[in-house]
Amino acid sequence: MxxxxxxxxxxxxxxxxxxxxxxxxxxxxxxxxxxxxxxxxxxxxxxxxxxxxxxxxxxxxxxxxxxxxxxxxxxxxxxxxxxxxxxxxxxxxxxxxxxxxxxxxxxxxxxxxxxxxxxxxxxxxxxxxxxxxxxxxxxxxxxxxxxxxxxxxxxxxxxxxxxxxxxxxxxxxxxxxxxxxxxxxxxxxxxxxxxxxxxxxxxxxxxxxxxxxxxxxxxxxxxxxxxxWSPQAVANGLNVTPPGQRIALARDAAFSFVYPHMLEAWRAAGAEIVPFSPLANEAPDASADVCWLPGGYPELHAAKLAANARFRSGLRVFAETRPVHGECGGYMVLGAGLTDADGISHEMAGLLGLETSFAKRRMHLGYRLAELAAPMPGHQPGARLRGHEFHYSTILAQPDTPLAVVHDATGAVIAETGSRRGHATGTFFHLIAEDR
Known part of the structure; x- marks a missing residue:
């Protein structure tokens, strides 16, 4: 033991x-x-x-x-x-x-x-x-x-x-x-x-x-x-549904905040993960059926992401026919613009209307319970998702249809509802698990 x-x-x-x-x-x-x-x-x-x-x-x-x-x-x-x-x-x-x-x-x-x-x-x-x-x-x-x-x-x-x-x-x-x-x-x-x-x-x-x-x-x-300690025999595994069968996953220094148990659960359910690097100006794999942009440090690389035309155009083409989801930093990159700590505004992918700023820093930290008002990859309307939010960005605009009603751990409704437009969805919280 x-x-x-x-x-x-x-x-x-x-x-x-x-x-x-x-x-x-x-x-x-x-x-x-x-x-x-x-x-x-x-x-x-x-x-x-x-x-x-x-x-x-x-x-x-x-x-x-x-x-x-x-x-x-x-x-x-x-x-x-x-x-x-x-x-x-x-x-x-x-x-x-x-x-x-x-x-x-x-x-x-x-x-x-x-x-x-x-x-x-x-x-x-x-x-x-x-x-x-x-x-x-x-x-x-x-x-x-x-x-x-x-x-x-x-x-x-x-x-x-x-x-x-x-x-x-x-x-x-x-x-x-x-x-x-x-x-x-x-x-x-x-x-x-x-x-x-x-x-x-x-x-x-x-x-x-x-x-x-x-x-x-x-x-x-x-x-x-x-x-x-002796581990218990457990019949049920993780209650995690993969967002698709073949997942194009942004993965580099700007997109690295992924819970390991999520990736393992996706693979255990039979999904294939195909990583790509936006910082290397790579587009999501054209054979994937969903694209997932996790959080990370896009604010440190905003100028490069804005200049990487192949990444941004490839992401837009992908979103014309298939779902794209972003978490926190990934959500910001799916938006219209990101203002860095120096006050310089950078154009992002424009799949959502979200505009965020690091020039006006404010910490957002805590658990989140979201009830989906619309589907997002891997989850249907009405699903109750548990996650966690931690970032310093300020919302300048969040004009799209809210994705969910989101509560903090005390039950209070918060303004970071996430967004949806076409095949694009995004949330500020990082998904941890779905309520059974």
């Missing part, structure tokens, strides 16, 4: 991803097979996990997924030696209203699967108070078991000693303490970490993180504290 752990923290930005990657690579170097998962709606971290483990990582999400879907997804870890689930935000952070099987909190996954939690604690600017925080997290929810903590960004040996003593008095095990080490910092941009595929030196960075963590953390003690 695999050793199982959840890597979490009191808050974002504490070092969960770095520790997860380091532990995964360090154990891989020992000859162990490591399977990673990501709790919550993050489409960047799974690619880092795959780089560290050489195994595909997928998201598990208690707000959007039911228990059988989560069980199906994590069953891929049944043949691994170690299973690591990286949390998002703080351990208990989720939305106010319960979703399908929880609030989206990392603690939901830890309790549901019975996986113990390793907390990453950053005691910067404090000492004994770090133990109070760890003890509070340990005791907050009876069904969540704390295995121990790893201290990160410790200022000095004296600082470490103060924190360790307090944690010992609280009955909390310390697996190790990491001093500040700038060389293993992962670069960031406005939507999170710079993607793994954009970092040529990512392998060396993970190796250095593994070396550094192995030097300061008792890897054997962490494994000994892990749970022993």
């Amino acid at each position: 695999p050793a199982s752990l959840v890597i979490s923290a009191p808050a974002s930005g504490v070092g969960k991803t770095t520790l997860t990657l380091a532990l995964a690579r360090a154990w891989r170097k020992r000859g162990l097979n490591v399977q990673c998962f990501k709790s919550g709606p993050d489409y960047i971290d799974p690619a880092f996990h795959a780089a560290a483990t050489e195994r595909a990582s997928v998201n598990v999400d208690s707000w959007a997924m039911d228990r059988s879907t989560i069980a199906h997804l994590v069953s891929r870890g049944g043949d691994a030696d170690v299973v690591l689930a990286e949390g998002s935000m703080g351990l208990f952070d989720g939305v106010a209203a319960r979703g399908v099987s929880g609030t989206g909190a990392t603690a939901d996954i830890a309790e549901m699967l019975g996986w113990p939690v390793v907390l990453v604690i950053d005691p910067s600017g404090q000492a004994q108070t770090a133990a109070a925080i760890a003890a509070g997290l340990r005791d907050y929810r009876a069904g969540v078991r704390l295995a121990g903590v790893v201290l990160n960004r410790v200022a000095s040996p004296r600082h470490e000693d103060l924190v360790r003593r307090a944690l010992k008095e609280a009955g909390i095990k310390v697996f190790g303490a990491l001093p500040r080490h700038a060389e293993i910092s992962l670069p960031k941009r406005h939507l999170g970490l710079v993607q793994a595929e954009e970092q040529a030196e990512i392998g060396k960075l993970i190796d250095e993180a593994a070396r550094f963590v192995a030097e300061h953390v008792d890897l054997d003690a962490v494994l000994h504290a892990a749970g022993k």
Whole structure:
């Protein structure tokens, strides 16, 4: 049975991803097979996990997924030696209203699967108070078991000693303490970490993180504290309908935000995925029966996308007879225009009338529940789709017929309804699952 752990923290930005990657690579170097998962709606971290483990990582999400879907997804870890689930935000952070099987909190996954939690604690600017925080997290929810903590960004040996003593008095095990080490910092941009595929030196960075963590953390003690987990037999797989039989999928640095479980579900249902690169001025494959433009960073490449006439004209020809769908960044590219952070407007594909701007930045973040008013690829009117929205663009115009009635996690109706015109549809949220 695999050793199982959840890597979490009191808050974002504490070092969960770095520790997860380091532990995964360090154990891989020992000859162990490591399977990673990501709790919550993050489409960047799974690619880092795959780089560290050489195994595909997928998201598990208690707000959007039911228990059988989560069980199906994590069953891929049944043949691994170690299973690591990286949390998002703080351990208990989720939305106010319960979703399908929880609030989206990392603690939901830890309790549901019975996986113990390793907390990453950053005691910067404090000492004994770090133990109070760890003890509070340990005791907050009876069904969540704390295995121990790893201290990160410790200022000095004296600082470490103060924190360790307090944690010992609280009955909390310390697996190790990491001093500040700038060389293993992962670069960031406005939507999170710079993607793994954009970092040529990512392998060396993970190796250095593994070396550094192995030097300061008792890897054997962490494994000994892990749970022993046996995957459940699950009859039902993912409740995901592919948008078509042969899918032209935009895939490059501008269009890379795709949940791995979605692509796997499409393939499992018999669909064929044919990638193409808009940044390389490629058009969707003419033999495909649907085109899908995922999110990403089109705002960083708006000038190039506007100049790539073959891509834009090929997309327009495709949409004359077959459906085209865009999510978030893909939706923006299907629109009439995109204004970049410098205030320069760029003409997009024009399949929809949407106009967006990054010159007027405003964060849009949260779970979304959409009831379709019209069909979109793979889904019929009336379907209830669960997804997540995260972007900084401002809507200047959204003149087309709304695609759906969209609610946030509290049930409030939001303005980002998506659009439809002809064979083109688009949404600001990234689809995670359909309600059964």
